[in-house]
Amino acid sequence: MNLRLFLSLGILGAVGLQVLAAQNVPTQATHSPASSLDLTLTYNAQSTNIDTSNRFWMQGGSAQLHGQFWRGLGVVADVAELHTANMHNSGAGLDLVTASFGPRYTWQLPKRKIDVYGQFLAGEAWGMHSTFPASNGVQSSTYNAALMAGGGANVHLNRYLSWRAVEANWLYTHLPNATNQSENSLRFGSGLVIRIP
Numbered sequence: 001m002n003l004r005l006f007l008s009l010g011i012l013g014a015v016g017l018q019v020l021a022a023q024n025v026p027t028q029a030t031h032s033p034a035s036s037l038d039l040t041l042t043y044n045a046q047s048t049n050i051d052t053s054n055r056f057w058m059q060g061g062s063a064q065l066h067g068q069f070w071r072g073l074g075v076v077a078d079v080a081e082l083h084t085a086n087m088h089n090s091g092a093g094l095d096l097v098t099a100s101f102g103p104r105y106t107w108q109l110p111k112r113k114i115d116v117y118g119q120f121l122a123g124e125a126w127g128m129h130s131t132f133p134a135s136n137g138v139q140s141s142t143y144n145a146a147l148m149a150g151g152g153a154n155v156h157l158n159r160y161l162s163w164r165a166v167e168a169n170w171l172y173t174h175l176p177n178a179t180n181q182s183e184n185s186l187r188f189g190s191g192l193v194i195r196i197p
Helices: 002-023
Strands: 036-049 055-070 073-084 094-108 114-128 132-134 137-139 142-156 161-173 183-195
Touching (some): 055 183, 114 161, 142 183
Antiparallel strands (some): 036 183, 055 073, 114 142, 132 137, 142 161, 161 183
């Protein structure tokens, strides 16, 4: 229920800001990159840990809704799901879902078909189908806070499509583990950006 509410608020915020920005811009400028709404679908690979010494890789995908509304400033909602069948040879798998929302700033490189952006997002992470320490033994699922910071680059293919050449983010999650109850991850992604007219 929390995930649906969080995503609904993020999507409504992005669309609402886009509508307000379009009302304040002359009609001929509404199709310029200064004000836009886009949907991005990416493949992700993530290097993560459950303690300070052991790292493992997860794979999955994400969907982002981004609304840019004023001079490169915008907001983005990101939902990602990643999976591993065996966390650093422990025999335990992990499904990780993150939902986050926050600001993004995009720099449009002059005379080039490339945009570069930076972002800082906050939300929640859900760990499932795994083993998490708990006061009564172990549990198979849990959730807690998540923070994500990073950026990426889009290469424009035409007016409505771009290629997300790279996205790299640091992801911090605060899920129960056997050591310090926190995980630091590096998430890399690439995919397709679809501009919504």
